[in-house]
Amino acid sequence: MSPGLLSTITAALYGGTVSLLALTATFARRPTLRREARSTLAVLMPGKAVETPQADGATTAPGD
Numbered sequence: 001m002s003p004g005l006l007s008t009i010t011a012a013l014y015g016g017t018v019s020l021l022a023l024t025a026t027f028a029r030r031p032t033l034r035r036e037a038r039s040t041l042a043v044l045m046p047g048k049a050v051e052t053p054q055a056d057g058a059t060t061a062p063g064d
Contacts, residue, residue: 018044 018041025037 014044 021037021041025034025041028034
């Protein structure tokens with residue numbers, strides 16, 4: 001298996017995973033599932049800061 005093919009397969013899997021998580025974070029019916037998807041996206045895309053609203057109105061960053 002050539003390195004180019006392996007890189008292409010890896011990029012496609014990564015892109016598919018991120019796309020699925022983004023759709024889940026947007027359209028999931030349960031708030032807990034949306035929250036978990038946003039948390040996982042924050043791990044996969046470390047340059048993007050995401051704030052999670054809490055029940056008391058405060059916000060926390062992913063590293064808090």
